[in-house]
Every structure is written in C-alpha cells, then in structure tokens.
Amino acid sequence: VCLTCCSRESMVRINQICHKNGIKFFTGDVFGYHGYMFADLGDHEFVEEKPKVAKVSAGVEDGPEAKRARLDPAETTMVKK
DSSP: OEEOSOOHHHHHHHHHHHHHTTOOEEEEEEETTEEEEEEEOOSOOOEEEEEEEEOOOTTSOSSHHHHSOEEEEEEEEEEEO
16 A cells, blocks of 8 residues: 555554555655655565675685685675565
8 A cells, every 4th residue: 555645643544454454555755855755564575685705715724814704796695584
C-alpha cells in the first residue's frame, strides 16, 4: 500500500492494518524543498553485496600480515539477510 497527502492519524491507522495482515506499507510527501518517506516492510529478506575475503595460503609466514583478512575489491559475493 502506498499513501501520500494523508493525515498522520490516517497513515498510522492504515499502517497498523497493513502490519497486522503482512502487507508492505509506504507513505511519503513533499513540502517544497522538504519531504519524508516511511516504509514498513515487516519481516523481509534482502541481498547485500560484500567484497570477497581472500583466503590466506598455507605457505604464508606467520605474523600480523598472515592473520589479517584480505579483501579482494574486484570480487564480490551476495549475502542474504
């Protein structure tokens, strides 16, 4: 459900109905240079892209460099949350 140009009381009431029934809710409005947006998505899943951590090879010396995780900026992985 998407709302705009509504009173606060209407937005809260409709959001509560949507939330109880598992319906995603969006509302927003603009006043000249200022505006707002609110989204109640309830429980949902999303995917985030993160840099892949390079594994340290077994032949690397022991020390601070060997223990530090290395990020490979060229490779990414998708993480579901």
